[in-house]
Amino acid sequence: MLNATLLSIGDELLIGQTINTNVSWMAEKLNDIGVNVLHMITLADVENDILKQLDIALSESDIVLITGGLGPTSDDITLATLCKYFQSELVWNQQVMDNIDQIFALRKRMITEETRNLAFVPNDAIPIYNSQGTAPGTIFYKNGKMTASMPGVPYEMKAMMTETVLPFIQENFQLPFIVHSHILTAGVGETQIAGHLVDFEKALPEHLKLAYLPSLGKVRLRLTGKGDDYPTLQKLVEEKTEELATLIEPYIYGFNQDTLEGNIGKILLEKKLQLGLAESCTGGFISHAITAIPGASNYFKGGIIAYSNEIKRKVLGVNEETLSQKGAVSEACVEEMLEGALQVLEVDVAVAISGIAGPGGGTKEKPVGTVVIGVGNKDKKHIKTLTFTSDRTKNIQISGTVALVMLRKFLLTIL
Amino acid sequence: MLNATLLSIGDELLIGQTINTNVSWMAEKLNDIGVNVLHMITLADVENDILKQLDIALSESDIVLITGGLGPTSDDITLATLCKYFQSELVWNQQVMDNIDQIFALRKRMITEETRNLAFVPNDAIPIYNSQGTAPGTIFYKNGKMTASMPGVPYEMKAMMTETVLPFIQENFQLPFIVHSHILTAGVGETQIAGHLVDFEKALPEHLKLAYLPSLGKVRLRLTGKGDDYPTLQKLVEEKTEELATLIEPYIYGFNQDTLEGNIGKILLEKKLQLGLAESCTGGFISHAITAIPGASNYFKGGIIAYSNEIKRKVLGVNEETLSQKGAVSEACVEEMLEGALQVLEVDVAVAISGIAGPGGGTKEKPVGTVVIGVGNKDKKHIKTLTFTSDRTKNIQISGTVALVMLRKFLLTIL
Numbered sequence: 100m101l102n103a104t105l106l107s108i109g110d111e112l113l114i115g116q117t118i119n120t121n122v123s124w125m126a127e128k129l130n131d132i133g134v135n136v137l138h139m140i141t142l143a144d145v146e147n148d149i150l151k152q153l154d155i156a157l158s159e160s161d162i163v164l165i166t167g168g169l170g171p172t173s174d175d176i177t178l179a180t181l182c183k184y185f186q187s188e189l190v191w192n193q194q195v196m197d198n199i200d201q202i203f204a205l206r207k208r209m210i211t212e213e214t215r216n217l218a219f220v221p222n223d224a225i226p227i228y229n230s231q232g233t234a235p236g237t238i239f240y241k242n243g244k245m246t247a248s249m250p251g252v253p254y255e256m257k258a259m260m261t262e263t264v265l266p267f268i269q270e271n272f273q274l275p276f277i278v279h280s281h282i283l284t285a286g287v288g289e290t291q292i293a294g295h296l297v298d299f300e301k302a303l304p305e306h307l308k309l310a311y312l313p314s315l316g317k318v319r320l321r322l323t324g325k326g327d328d329y330p331t332l333q334k335l336v337e338e339k340t341e342e343l344a345t346l347i348e349p350y351i352y353g354f355n356q357d358t359l360e361g362n363i364g365k366i367l368l369e370k371k372l373q374l375g376l377a378e379s380c381t382g383g384f385i386s387h388a389i390t391a392i393p394g395a396s397n398y399f400k401g402g403i404i405a406y407s408n409e410i411k412r413k414v415l416g417v418n419e420e421t422l423s424q425k426g427a428v429s430e431a432c433v434e435e436m437l438e439g440a441l442q443v444l445e446v447d448v449a450v451a452i453s454g455i456a457g458p459g460g461g462t463k464e465k466p467v468g469t470v471v472i473g474v475g476n477k478d479k480k481h482i483k484t485l486t487f488t489s490d491r492t493k494n495i496q497i498s499g500t501v502a503l504v505m506l507r508k509f510l511l512t513i514l
Numbered sequence: 515m516l517n518a519t520l521l522s523i524g525d526e527l528l529i530g531q532t533i534n535t536n537v538s539w540m541a542e543k544l545n546d547i548g549v550n551v552l553h554m555i556t557l558a559d560v561e562n563d564i565l566k567q568l569d570i571a572l573s574e575s576d577i578v579l580i581t582g583g584l585g586p587t588s589d590d591i592t593l594a595t596l597c598k599y600f601q602s603e604l605v606w607n608q609q610v611m612d613n614i615d616q617i618f619a620l621r622k623r624m625i626t627e628e629t630r631n632l633a634f635v636p637n638d639a640i641p642i643y644n645s646q647g648t649a650p651g652t653i654f655y656k657n658g659k660m661t662a663s664m665p666g667v668p669y670e671m672k673a674m675m676t677e678t679v680l681p682f683i684q685e686n687f688q689l690p691f692i693v694h695s696h697i698l699t700a701g702v703g704e705t706q707i708a709g710h711l712v713d714f715e716k717a718l719p720e721h722l723k724l725a726y727l728p729s730l731g732k733v734r735l736r737l738t739g740k741g742d743d744y745p746t747l748q749k750l751v752e753e754k755t756e757e758l759a760t761l762i763e764p765y766i767y768g769f770n771q772d773t774l775e776g777n778i779g780k781i782l783l784e785k786k787l788q789l790g791l792a793e794s795c796t797g798g799f800i801s802h803a804i805t806a807i808p809g810a811s812n813y814f815k816g817g818i819i820a821y822s823n824e825i826k827r828k829v830l831g832v833n834e835e836t837l838s839q840k841g842a843v844s845e846a847c848v849e850e851m852l853e854g855a856l857q858v859l860e861v862d863v864a865v866a867i868s869g870i871a872g873p874g875g876g877t878k879e880k881p882v883g884t885v886v887i888g889v890g891n892k893d894k895k896h897i898k899t900l901t902f903t904s905d906r907t908k909n910i911q912i913s914g915t916v917a918l919v920m921l922r923k924f925l926l927t928i929l
Contacts, residue, residue: 390797
């Protein structure tokens with residue numbers, strides 16, 4: 100088994116200002132290709148300590164991945180320290196400078212002397228192209244062990260890992276075969292799903308493992324197989340995925356890289372339907388999720404963020420009486436918002452949502468967390484009242500996710 | 515300076531299934547009372563490795579805080595390993611058992627033999643009462659150094675830290691004072707800010723440190739002072755914060771716990787202005803950011819997500835000719851969207867935005883990343899064309915952030 104040590108360099112991590120999401124992302128990707136993470140170590144931008152930890156890491160692991168301390172400012176000392184450790188010299192690299200030039204030209208900014216320094220890279224290392232920013236990464240590959248240094252900015256690190264570091268590991272190290280399969284569910288809890296899978300889990304062979312990965316309103320199931328014979332392993336994981344899928348079919352919205360929003364997009368495209376939204380309590384969350392998908396303009400026309408009652412009335416045509424008698428958080432109001440969205444936006448299908456996200460605005464009958472969700476077209480409308488949590492952020496996210504789950508189910512029932 | 519090492523024990527962390535939010539929370543609390551976190555180390559439930567890491571931790575730190583591996587199942591070996599290290603014996607503790615009994619009675623569950631084992635605690639340690647669960651924590655205080663072991667479940671750990679561990683540290687160790695100050699900027703890069711602060715940084719006294727913490731479209735500056743005399747230190751950090759603030763005044767949107775959206779909300783409330791939005795390329799991102807702030811309904815009326823040209827025309831009243839001749843991503847179109855938002859939503863101030871988020875839709879003249887942003891009221895409108903990146907997600911986030919920066923500036927110029 101190949102071992103890796105992850106070193107995270109940065110004071111912002113040690114003082115607790117930043118949550119280290121990098122290492123969990125990296126660990127997941129390393130596991131995906133069959134690399135075991137032995138230690139994750141967070142340390143400060145202090146030369147002696149970086150040298151010491153690097154030495155320990157290289158004594159116990161084959162792969163050392165370092166993030167942080169690569170920017171142009173004076174507290175970024177990772178590269179200089181690596182050069183000291185590996186006895187390398189910094190040499191000018193025109194390709195790296197060209198990339199920096201290009202980025203600055205695009206952003207219409209002047210290049211400072213500090214930024215130009217980023218184009219100096221170690222003479223006996225492989226520079227990692229930074230497709231998302233200026234500071235390049237570095238791979239030292241010596242005595243059969245690899246040390247890679249990347250920026251701490253998550254999207255720059257992720258691009259480098261995907262484009263360069265993971266392929267480098269797969270090319271230069273002997274790895275076992277690992278096959279993953281992800282089954283994506285929404286609108287149901289982990290415990291409820293586990294209840295359906297008791298026998299399935301008991302019958303799983305030793306080299307297959309099932310993991311539950313819950314997030315707000317969603318649970319991702321991961322089936323992982325490890326082995327030396329790839330075709331047999333892949334076939335077994337496929338068979339077990341199908342078996343599992345039949346057991347919890349109503350909760351599944353997709354597999355592997357699918358997203359709920361992307362899956363909805365595909366159905367809308369297939370059925371040639373145009374979608375519109377009327378959001379109150381979610382305030383743009385659903386719209387943002389839908390439009391995060393490339394190509395959303397092919398099926399999403401737009402939405403009305405009807406945060407105030409006035410906009411519910413004037414733009415969506417909700418009746419004054421409905422608002423005064425039933426309130427904005429009522430099935431009657433959401434039905435009229437839905438009808439308004441269908442008409443004003445001239446769309447085939449719409450989602451409407453109104454609720455009390457909190458912390459203020461709750462009453463005895465309608466406490467914080469009460470949300471009314473509607474989906475429908477001109478013929479059919481489904482309206483549901485649900486109660487979520489006392490937390491504003493969670494209420495926005497969970498109710499938005501449930502609205503998308505309802506939309507997907509509705510889309511599957513119509514022509 | 516008092517040092518701490520945080521050891522996190524658990525496979526779920528090493529395979530990337532769980533993001534380690536415990537250590538950042540703990541580090542923040544430790545910093546608040548003047549303890550420096552030297553290392554954060556994540557390791558597996560393996561006896562030899564726990565012994566080794568504990569030994570290293572106690573050689574370099576005064577305080578070692580361990581989380582994880584304390585449950586009743588067989589893979590939870592932390593306590594047994596600690597006993598081995600400190601040559602302690604487990605003895606029955608009736609108080610701990612009473613707490614377990616109470617919790618099980620409350621949850622109406624039967625106590626298993628494994629759970630009863632949790633009432634055995636080391637004979638020469640101080641048990642930490644668990645107000646949130648069954649497994650007690652443990653403090654070993656030997657040779658002037660402290661080792662505390664807590665569960666990995668965040669709310670159990672947090673309660674133990676607040677109720678027992680932090681007070682224990684304050685009582686038994688000599689601590690310095692620490693003062694933090696955060697200066698929040700947006701719409702400008704780390705390098706450009708650093709360029710304004712070269713002399714300032716050089717002139718900083720040894721016990722004050724400046725850190726740059728960049729994220730998409732924003733840079734947070736943190737000034738940290740450490741010392742023995744609290745009033746002097748606090749005064750110095752305040753003075754230096756003011757000095758720094760004057761050097762980069764145009765880029766600052768707030769301090770410490772402020773958020774850009776929250777700050778905008780405050781200005782809108784103060785000036786008694788109602789805000790509306792017309793979003794195309796950002797597709798709800800700005801609206802979602804604005805409404806994430808509790809109480810947003812006091813100043814935010816709503817928005818139109820005009821994703822299709824049809825909605826730009828029909829709902830916002832953009833001219834057919836503007837769209838056909840200048841295109842949807844043009845200053846003319848955004849000006850009309852802005853005017854439309856002001857009128858349709860009947861608001862005092864509006865933001866309009868249209869651009870090419872990508873990956874499709876780019877042309878030679880208007881490549882992916884081209885975004886037009888407008889802010890204004892009935893008297894005054896500012897429209898800007900900007901070019902960002904080739905990445906859809908980043909374009910949405912950065913352009914949304916820049917729109918908020920422009921909105922804030924505009925709000926400060928009007929009555």
